[in-house]
Amino acid sequence: MIITRKVEFSASHVCRAPGLSDEENERRFGTAANPHGHGHNYVLEVSLEGEPDPVTGMVLDLKELKEILNREVVSLYDHRFLNYEVPPFDKVVPTTENIARDVWGRLQRHLNRDGHRLHSVRVYETPDLYVDYFGE
Amino acid sequence: MFLVTRRYQFAASHRLHTPQLSEEANQRLYGKCNYPYGHGHNYVVEVSARGPLDEATGCALSVPDLDALVRREVLEVFANRNLNAEIPVFEGDLVPTSENLSVEICRRLKRHWHEAFPGAWPKLELIRIAETPRNIFEVDADEIA
Numbered sequence: 001m002i003i004t005r006k007v008e009f010s011a012s013h014v015c016r017a018p019g020l021s022d023e024e025n026e027r028r029f030g031t032a033a034n035p036h037g038h039g040h041n042y043v044l045e046v047s048l049e050g051e052p053d054p055v056t057g058m059v060l061d062l063k064e065l066k067e068i069l070n071r072e073v074v075s076l077y078d079h080r081f082l083n084y085e086v087p088p089f090d091k092v093v094p095t096t097e098n099i100a101r102d103v104w105g106r107l108q109r110h111l112n113r114d115g116h117r118l119h120s121v122r123v124y125e126t127p128d129l130y131v132d133y134f135g136e
Numbered sequence: 137m138f139l140v141t142r143r144y145q146f147a148a149s150h151r152l153h154t155p156q157l158s159e160e161a162n163q164r165l166y167g168k169c170n171y172p173y174g175h176g177h178n179y180v181v182e183v184s185a186r187g188p189l190d191e192a193t194g195c196a197l198s199v200p201d202l203d204a205l206v207r208r209e210v211l212e213v214f215a216n217r218n219l220n221a222e223i224p225v226f227e228g229d230l231v232p233t234s235e236n237l238s239v240e241i242c243r244r245l246k247r248h249w250h251e252a253f254p255g256a257w258p259k260l261e262l263i264r265i266a267e268t269p270r271n272i273f274e275v276d277a278d279e280i281a
Contacts, residue, residue, distance in 0.1 A: 005166070014163070015194075017192055017193050017194065020193070020194050022190065027196070027200065028193055028198060030200055036185060040229070092194060093193065093194035094194075095194035095195050096140070097138050097189055097194055097195055097196050098189075098194040100138065101189070127143065128142060128143040128144075129140075129141070129142055129143070129199065130140075130141050131138055131139065131140050131141070131196070132138065132139040132141070133137075133138055133139075134139075136137075
């Protein structure tokens with residue numbers, strides 16, 4: 001069984017790869033390469049796979065999942081400029097893919113327990129662009 | 137592995153009617169969708185591609201390249217068209233249901249995928265069409281010839 005909790009955060013970023021020329025960054029990222037940055041209302045969906053506990057009937061109490069998401073992700077990302085304020089995005093381009101991978105890394109050790117494991121992380125940068133990450 | 141999904145929209149009209157059935161059978165089968173002059177939808181098309189991360193750019197897929205492919209092969213072809221009258225594949229017996237439309241869109245993207253993405257990755261994974269917010273159709277690209 002898969003259960004999903006959705007949270008939101010707003011943040012700004014610049015998508016510009018230091019190893020690429022200005023022209024290549026422009027071609028690759030378009031206006032997202034604008035050095036002053038821009039923001040999104042990100043939506044994050046975190047899914048766990050597991051079996052319901054025979055006593056509680058729950059895979060994991062969604063209240064607890066909400067607290068973990070707030071503590072490990074939202075409180076760090078929300079209303080921040082990702083490139084300047086949230087490592088590893090001082091070194092890693094904060095694309096939707098890299099955000100999904102970073103979220104996975106932050107959550108994995110809190111969510112892989114007896115009875116359930118982290119199944120996937122979905123990050124919506126806008127309603128028109130989202131990424132699913134399932135681990136390596 | 138990452139699955140990157142991009143959402144697009146276009147408006148088009150269609151009429152569901154098959155020449156292989158009688159007028160009465162068509163009316164019974166398709167109901168309002170068989171009214172003679174057709175009707176339209178705001179189609180929402182989601183295109184998903186799978187691939188590993190390019191560590192230099194942090195992307196599993198180049199969104200501008202996907203946008204250009206979808207613009208040329210889907211949006212410029214279907215937007216504000218009458219699917220029955222203006223899209224060759226639907227001029228014969230093939231009914232422009234959203235099942236058939238999603239297969240046609242998938243075929244168009246597969247046919248030109250390697251022009252846009254010449255490497256081994258990303259791979260086209262699935263096409264999902266919402267004909268209305270309540271009617272959704274999904275095809276696995278590997279199952280479409």
